[in-house]
Amino acid sequence: MALSGARRDGMELRIHESLEELSTDLADYISDLSEATIKERGTFCIAISGGSLVSLMRTLSQAPYIKTIEWAKWHIFWVDERVVAKNHADSNYKLAKDNFLSKIPFIPSHLHSINDSLTAEKAANEYEFVIRQLVRTRVVGVSEISDCPRFDLILLGMGCDGHVASLFPNHSVLDEENEWVSYIIDSPKPPPERITFTLPVIQSSANVAVVVTGSNKADMVHLAIDDVGPECPSVPAKMIQPINGKLLWFLDEPAASKLGGATQNSV
Numbered sequence: 001m002a003l004s005g006a007r008r009d010g011m012e013l014r015i016h017e018s019l020e021e022l023s024t025d026l027a028d029y030i031s032d033l034s035e036a037t038i039k040e041r042g043t044f045c046i047a048i049s050g051g052s053l054v055s056l057m058r059t060l061s062q063a064p065y066i067k068t069i070e071w072a073k074w075h076i077f078w079v080d081e082r083v084v085a086k087n088h089a090d091s092n093y094k095l096a097k098d099n100f101l102s103k104i105p106f107i108p109s110h111l112h113s114i115n116d117s118l119t120a121e122k123a124a125n126e127y128e129f130v131i132r133q134l135v136r137t138r139v140v141g142v143s144e145i146s147d148c149p150r151f152d153l154i155l156l157g158m159g160c161d162g163h164v165a166s167l168f169p170n171h172s173v174l175d176e177e178n179e180w181v182s183y184i185i186d187s188p189k190p191p192p193e194r195i196t197f198t199l200p201v202i203q204s205s206a207n208v209a210v211v212v213t214g215s216n217k218a219d220m221v222h223l224a225i226d227d228v229g230p231e232c233p234s235v236p237a238k239m240i241q242p243i244n245g246k247l248l249w250f251l252d253e254p255a256a257s258k259l260g261g262a263t264q265n266s267v
């Protein structure tokens, strides 16, 4: 049984007893959002991260979702990517492909992966250009508030240091205000070269879900979610607050174990 509750700024929290339960709830959430968005806009633009989140998406490629989701209406993007070949063990594209993309009937031209034959800078520029074209043709929505794309759903994980996407604590890329896609060449977590959505793009999304599991992340979950005061160190995950969208955290019990305050409802 999951616990669910509201937190600061309308943030919703869902805490699960097992990874299996979390994976099923995540699949239900994505499937419901996909259905509602396709009814409203005709397409569903989802951006996925790498890391432990990806194996939790495997339920999407199973019954009933494999039959019920309108996969042909999906456009799939990456929130961040490592500058390695697509068949490299560190590639976020490969991770998604191996875990679930190879099992779902998406339209190949709707898969907007990041070019692995370019330098980090050129690949970031090319990726941003692709997104600009899709915004121009209204495949991707546009924010009414910022000059940014409005993805229907951005899925984030969080590292033990509080990083989301490839936005690391105290890194200057966190201050990027103009670019939609940026690159770094000094990631504290290997590999060093990465391409990433910037904070304004994440904040402009219609929905952001942050998926975090494991007791090794409990301290950082506490810093990111609880009101811990001004002495709090730079925690990129804490900065995530969609301007005109919904924020939902999916946690397992070990990751939620250091949270303060009550989480009310059984769902």
Ligand SMILES: O=C1O[C@H](COP(=O)(O)O)[C@@H](O)[C@H](O)[C@H]1O
Pocket (backbone or CB within 6 Å): 049, 050, 051, 052, 053, 080, 081, 082, 092, 156, 157, 158, 159, 160, 163, 164, 165, 166, 189
């Ligand atoms: O390097 C990355 O790390 C984060 C978190 O990964 P996790 O394995 O600790 O869950 C991930 O969200 C990001 O996409 C990835 O590039």
